[in-house]
Amino acid sequence: MLHIENLTKRYGDKVAVDDLTLTIASGQICAFIGHNGAGKTTTIKAVSGIIQFDSGEIYIDGISIKDDPIKCKSQIAYIPDNPDLYEFLSGIKYLNFIADVFGISADTRQERIRKYAELFELTDDLAQPISAYSHGMKQKLALISALIHEPKLMLLDEPFVGLDPKAARDLKLLMRDICDAGGAIFFSTHILEVAEKLCDRVAIIKTGRLMAFGDMDDIKGDSSLESIFFELEERQ
Amino acid sequence: MTWKLIKLNLAALFARTFRGTSKKRKKSSVVLFVILAIYIAVMMLFSVGGMFYLLCTPFFTMGIGWLYFALAGIIVFVICFLSNVFMIQSSLFNAQDNELLLSMPIKPSAILAGRLCSLLVVDYAYIALIIIPVIAVLSLTGNITAIPPNGIVLFVVSAILLPLFVTSLSALVGYVVALISSRMRNKNIITLILSVGFLILYIYFYMNMMGNLGNLLLRGTEIAKAVQRAIPPAYHFGIAAAQGSFLSFLIFALCSILPFILMYILLSISFNKIVAGSRSEKKRVYQEKALKTSGSFNALVMREIRLFLSMPMYILNAALGGIACLAITVLLLVRPSVLTDPLDMIKLIVPDFNLGLIVAATITVLASLNFISAPSISLEGKTLWVVKSLPLQPRSILLSKVCAHVYLSTIPSVLAGIVCIFVLKITQVMGIVMILILPMTITIMQALIGVTVNLAFPRFDWINPLQPVKQGMSVFISLLGEMALMLTLVFLYAFVLIDKIKLDLYLYLCIGMFLVFSALLYLYLTKAGSRKFETL
Numbered sequence: 001m002l003h004i005e006n007l008t009k010r011y012g013d014k015v016a017v018d019d020l021t022l023t024i025a026s027g028q029i030c031a032f033i034g035h036n037g038a039g040k041t042t043t044i045k046a047v048s049g050i051i052q053f054d055s056g057e058i059y060i061d062g063i064s065i066k067d068d069p070i071k072c073k074s075q076i077a078y079i080p081d082n083p084d085l086y087e088f089l090s091g092i093k094y095l096n097f098i099a100d101v102f103g104i105s106a107d108t109r110q111e112r113i114r115k116y117a118e119l120f121e122l123t124d125d126l127a128q129p130i131s132a133y134s135h136g137m138k139q140k141l142a143l144i145s146a147l148i149h150e151p152k153l154m155l156l157d158e159p160f161v162g163l164d165p166k167a168a169r170d171l172k173l174l175m176r177d178i179c180d181a182g183g184a185i186f187f188s189t190h191i192l193e194v195a196e197k198l199c200d201r202v203a204i205i206k207t208g209r210l211m212a213f214g215d216m217d218d219i220k221g222d223s224s225l226e227s228i229f230f231e232l233e234e235r236q
Numbered sequence: 237m238t239w240k241l242i243k244l245n246l247a248a249l250f251a252r253t254f255r256g257t258s259k260k261r262k263k264s265s266v267v268l269f270v271i272l273a274i275y276i277a278v279m280m281l282f283s284v285g286g287m288f289y290l291l292c293t294p295f296f297t298m299g300i301g302w303l304y305f306a307l308a309g310i311i312v313f314v315i316c317f318l319s320n321v322f323m324i325q326s327s328l329f330n331a332q333d334n335e336l337l338l339s340m341p342i343k344p345s346a347i348l349a350g351r352l353c354s355l356l357v358v359d360y361a362y363i364a365l366i367i368i369p370v371i372a373v374l375s376l377t378g379n380i381t382a383i384p385p386n387g388i389v390l391f392v393v394s395a396i397l398l399p400l401f402v403t404s405l406s407a408l409v410g411y412v413v414a415l416i417s418s419r420m421r422n423k424n425i426i427t428l429i430l431s432v433g434f435l436i437l438y439i440y441f442y443m444n445m446m447g448n449l450g451n452l453l454l455r456g457t458e459i460a461k462a463v464q465r466a467i468p469p470a471y472h473f474g475i476a477a478a479q480g481s482f483l484s485f486l487i488f489a490l491c492s493i494l495p496f497i498l499m500y501i502l503l504s505i506s507f508n509k510i511v512a513g514s515r516s517e518k519k520r521v522y523q524e525k526a527l528k529t530s531g532s533f534n535a536l537v538m539r540e541i542r543l544f545l546s547m548p549m550y551i552l553n554a555a556l557g558g559i560a561c562l563a564i565t566v567l568l569l570v571r572p573s574v575l576t577d578p579l580d581m582i583k584l585i586v587p588d589f590n591l592g593l594i595v596a597a598t599i600t601v602l603a604s605l606n607f608i609s610a611p612s613i614s615l616e617g618k619t620l621w622v623v624k625s626l627p628l629q630p631r632s633i634l635l636s637k638v639c640a641h642v643y644l645s646t647i648p649s650v651l652a653g654i655v656c657i658f659v660l661k662i663t664q665v666m667g668i669v670m671i672l673i674l675p676m677t678i679t680i681m682q683a684l685i686g687v688t689v690n691l692a693f694p695r696f697d698w699i700n701p702l703q704p705v706k707q708g709m710s711v712f713i714s715l716l717g718e719m720a721l722m723l724t725l726v727f728l729y730a731f732v733l734i735d736k737i738k739l740d741l742y743l744y745l746c747i748g749m750f751l752v753f754s755a756l757l758y759l760y761l762t763k764a765g766s767r768k769f770e771t772l
Contacts, residue, residue, distance in 0.1 A: 073627035084618035088546035100535035126522035
């Protein structure tokens, strides 16, 4: 579903992502972990087509994001680490805008909004302006908007930040459901326990370079993901 | 702590004026500000100086020299009051860091002092623009000799104290507005209504200032008596300066300082309550309704229009021409004689006066005051990721901004044009065509220029969304560019081509030129401009 090949992104002289290669197949959840400033957000933004990269290739379901960004973007959903949404719109107007962009029919969008808003307990607040939302509510709204077109690949940057315990649990279950239905999820997190329990694969990045990538069980072996992470961090 | 907060607010005021991430940008914004400041200062020097030059000698001859100073005080009062009313909401009650500061061990009175200081600094800038020409005229006409030596000193000190009174009054108005809007669901409406109201008041004051000059000269003594009776602080302000009266100065000083102290104490007590708000408004519970669907481009256009309508200050700043067109429409429908009478008189003096073309030119100039699209890319701010992550062609995003500008600017100008055609009974076909087409072509060109320039000078690091609207480089360049273009076209015809080609042919040529330039800009935005947007 997602294939990143020798991705390199520089900001001036600083190499943010350095020759990164990884692949995620349909049905897999891959955690992307690393310290602050390691290059996680840059990688996710490059995959979602928000920023351009210097070299390498990114394929979404076999299509290069450089060659056909629109087709790639129609198959993915991206949620940033900080859900800055259109505060001048109400929740429902924002969702309707996203549905318009993806060309979702009236009945389908209504049904999906109902389903996911109920799941995240946001139904009553949909008429409120987004400016009145808390961080967690914005995060939930961003999640609903990401699910409205049933994407094949979800790119989530710190998706659990700001969510209440129930919403976090529901999101974990939903992530598993999406992957069981043939989708794929690539998400960054600092919560190693979540990554360990939820993910099939893990990628560890340090100063732009991929330190480890593979099946979760192979990477952590008999120890915990936390100890492997710190072991890799201390290396070099 | 109070002093630290004052310094912080002044630093923020300075940073807002000279924004820039790099030294080079900061330097260029300082240069830009200096040019703008010189331009405003020269304009004020001539307009204020000119007005006071006409009044100075007659007033001193009539023995009502104090009215000269009182008038300066009244003008300062009105200008500072209208400026403060516009600023007080955002800088005092709705400042973004209010909650952060309240969470710290800082007294509300200290926060308030910091905020009030930045308001006073802006007021002093306005005062300088009035006081300097007033003193210059006094010295130029030789009337300065009629004033005792301490008169000028008391005049300057009184002028320094005057903003205290103005700030007290505008803070009171702001306090009432904040109280009302904290209980209202749609705060934007009250802000918009009040802002438009004050704007109309400002324009009315400015337009009548010159018109009432004759009145002041003819009925100076009568007016002086009326001012003495009705506005005692203004009288004492004038007497302190004209006669060097310390008693009058003391009375005026008390009139300025006491309300300020009272306001400061009152607001310090209730600051917490205003900022935190009673939040008594009812929550709007979502009721499921059938959702309207539209294509992605229309959705983008609607998004732009909703953003525009959600920001009263964006409307007031970027659609001034549209507001003026709507005002003309209402005026013509309610009191057509205001315009028809002077126009009939002009027709008598100049029989071949082409009303259609004059109306077309007026609406075109008004339409050219709109710059809705110029800050539209910058206004994406931190939400830029939304459109960039969606399956949208960059050119659709850019053209949606152009379209929104065209819709929002064309509706008022077409409305004003149609009402003008019917009320002013314009029958010439050419005039009617021009009224409808000329403003539209300039609007399209202006919308394209705005997006193109903003693409070259985008700013996404703003804190307050008004920053790209009021201080954006793209706004400045597109407005200045269009003003220069309009003036060039007017002067080119008036001084060079008037005897060589007919006005209608010249206007057709202008339309042709606008359309060709628009086509070039459209090509740029859909090709190289779109590629540039991808790199943002």
